[in-house]
Amino acid sequence: MNDTTIPVAIDPDLKDLIPGFLANRRRDVESLRSLLLQRDYVAIRLIGHSMKGAGGGYGFDPITDYGDRIEKAALEGTDEVILAATAELADYLERVRPVFANPANE
Amino acid sequence: MDEMTNRAGTVLLVDDDHDILRLLSAWLSNAGYTPRVVSSGAEALTQLSIARPDVVITDLCMEGMDGMALLTQVQALYPLLPVIMLSGQAQISDAVKATHLGTAAFLTKPPQKEQVLSEVEAQVAIARNRQIESGVFGATIIHRSARIRELLEEAELLAAGDISIFISGDTGTGKEILARAIHGASPRREQAFIGVNCGAIPEQLLESELFGHEKGAFTGANSRHEGLFLAAHGGTLFLDEIGDMPLSLQVKLLRVLQDLEVRPVGATKGIAVDVRIISATHHDLESLVKAGEFREDLYYRLHVVPIRLPGLAERREDIPVLLEHFLGKYAEKTGTRLKRFATEATDYLLSTAWPGNVRQLVNVVEQCATLTKGEVISLVMAQRALRGEPGRLQTLKDARDSFEKNYLIGVLRVAHGNVATAARIAGRNRTEFYKLLELHRIEAAQFRADSR
Numbered sequence: 001m002n003d004t005t006i007p008v009a010i011d012p013d014l015k016d017l018i019p020g021f022l023a024n025r026r027r028d029v030e031s032l033r034s035l036l037l038q039r040d041y042v043a044i045r046l047i048g049h050s051m052k053g054a055g056g057g058y059g060f061d062p063i064t065d066y067g068d069r070i071e072k073a074a075l076e077g078t079d080e081v082i083l084a085a086t087a088e089l090a091d092y093l094e095r096v097r098p099v100f101a102n103p104a105n106e
Numbered sequence: 107m108d109e110m111t112n113r114a115g116t117v118l119l120v121d122d123d124h125d126i127l128r129l130l131s132a133w134l135s136n137a138g139y140t141p142r143v144v145s146s147g148a149e150a151l152t153q154l155s156i157a158r159p160d161v162v163i164t165d166l167c168m169e170g171m172d173g174m175a176l177l178t179q180v181q182a183l184y185p186l187l188p189v190i191m192l193s194g195q196a197q198i199s200d201a202v203k204a205t206h207l208g209t210a211a212f213l214t215k216p217p218q219k220e221q222v223l224s225e226v227e228a229q230v231a232i233a234r235n236r237q238i239e240s241g242v243f244g245a246t247i248i249h250r251s252a253r254i255r256e257l258l259e260e261a262e263l264l265a266a267g268d269i270s271i272f273i274s275g276d277t278g279t280g281k282e283i284l285a286r287a288i289h290g291a292s293p294r295r296e297q298a299f300i301g302v303n304c305g306a307i308p309e310q311l312l313e314s315e316l317f318g319h320e321k322g323a324f325t326g327a328n329s330r331h332e333g334l335f336l337a338a339h340g341g342t343l344f345l346d347e348i349g350d351m352p353l354s355l356q357v358k359l360l361r362v363l364q365d366l367e368v369r370p371v372g373a374t375k376g377i378a379v380d381v382r383i384i385s386a387t388h389h390d391l392e393s394l395v396k397a398g399e400f401r402e403d404l405y406y407r408l409h410v411v412p413i414r415l416p417g418l419a420e421r422r423e424d425i426p427v428l429l430e431h432f433l434g435k436y437a438e439k440t441g442t443r444l445k446r447f448a449t450e451a452t453d454y455l456l457s458t459a460w461p462g463n464v465r466q467l468v469n470v471v472e473q474c475a476t477l478t479k480g481e482v483i484s485l486v487m488a489q490r491a492l493r494g495e496p497g498r499l500q501t502l503k504d505a506r507d508s509f510e511k512n513y514l515i516g517v518l519r520v521a522h523g524n525v526a527t528a529a530r531i532a533g534r535n536r537t538e539f540y541k542l543l544e545l546h547r548i549e550a551a552q553f554r555a556d557s558r
Contacts, residue, residue: 013136014132017129017132021125021128049167049194050123050125052194053215054215057129057215057219058125058216
């Protein structure tokens with residue numbers, strides 16, 4: 001596991017929403033691990049779908065990518081892909097550091 | 107809600123994903139819009155009449171009513187309200203279907219800020235331009251309800267064309283006023299508008315009234331008569347109560363509409379005529395067709411674009427402005443001092459059945475204004491003017507629920523969101539009223555700032 005932080009430029013308009021959004025994704029990680037033990041692929045797919053649809057909008061493109069992988073893997077029932085994507089998501093959430101700046105100021 | 111927010115417009119957001127709702131709300135709020143959020147299609151339908159949004163943004167995939175079903179419902183209820191579809195799956199078939207159903211734009215998730223704001227800005231600008239353009243047209247029918255506003259916006263768009271329009275609605279709903287407004291907004295407005303009540307003229311006279319006659323065509327035809335079709339040449343002919351037209355004349359009317367020429371009674375040659383036809387009836391014309399009392403081919407010829415005028419009981423929020431308007435007209439006409447209804451009298455008139463619609467309301471206003479000596483018209487006077495009117499039958503649960511919801515919305519709008527006032531109008535205590543609001547998922551607060 002890499003300890004380096006991942007700075008991500010985020011729209012300052014979303015400053016108040018980001019802590020809640022990232023907290024929800026951490027909850028998703030826990031849910032995904034639990035749902036995988038139950039083989040509840042329908043619920044896993046829905047979480048993946050939701051992450052895919054929201055991540056990039058908030059400025060976290062990798063969350064959209066993890067969501068996409070999880071959604072597709074849930075459809076195919078491939079546990080190892082779900083497990084790997086969930087682990088990568090957990091790692092990303094540990095290291096990501098939002099930087100609130102207007103695109104013009106970057 | 108500040109002025110800036112009011113000017114920018116209201117956007118109804120529909121998604122079962124709260125992260126998306128929060129994201130879009132933040133973008134729109136910061137851009138000066140007023141976002142309203144709901145998490146299902148069913149809630150969205152309730153909110154449409156409350157929030158009166160300028161634009162709807164909906165997710166495609168939702169539990170229960172999905173985005174396509176919501177789009178279909180919105181198109182039926184508010185045909186001019188733009189709906190932007192958001193989808194997590196970039197399926198071409200979905201985009202094609204949504205476009206076919208009339209979506210204003212089809213965007214994929216994750217949403218992009220600039221794209222969302224750009225689409226919303228474009229749709230609001232279109233809607234606002236339409237409102238400005240329809241200001242004069244809209245003034246022809248007194249209203250403040252979103253339902254009539256939408257209807258008038260649609261009618262004005264139709265006015266610009268030349269297609270036949272069919273207006274249905276109960277007696278007293280204003281069918282002729284709307285027909286005149288359409289003519290007045292059409293390219294034919296400099297030419298004549300001729301109206302004829304097909305049910306009021308005896309069958310034997312109606313033919314010569316419509317198509318004219320030559321001198322000596324029949325006993326008593328001492329001079330040539332031009333007929334209403336030729337009188338309306340270049341303009342609009344309004345055929346009121348078309349459902350009452352005898353079958354023998356229906357076939358002659360059909361021939362005129364097909365051949366674009368009339369042949370006066372007793373004439374040997376037809377005369378070319380150019381008229382736009384607007385027809386109306388309070389009958390259910392489809393039933394008359396099924397019963398063989400109205401020609402199917404004529405029905406389709408006239409029924410190119412149907413417009414249904416709602417009864418007054420379906421647009422209760424318009425009642426206060428109508429009362430005020432007709433009291434003003436009465437004072438102007440009689441040169442007397444302007445009168446007003448007591449609060450209890452207005453409350454009573456808001457909750458009555460109005461089977462005779464606006465025409466009945468005009469009669470009630472004039473009767474009350476004539477018989478009231480002072481400035482304020484009392485509840486007793488209003489009750490007296492309406493005495494003997496039959497009540498509205500509402501026995502089925504669905505009909506009752508639907509009525510109750512619309513009624514609560516109307517009362518809250520009239521009371522500007524003040525629950526105490528609304529409860530008093532409804533004749534309920536506040537606790538009961540709050541329970542009803544909760545049952546129908548209506549929030550009183552939304553009416554306080556939303557008095558557009």
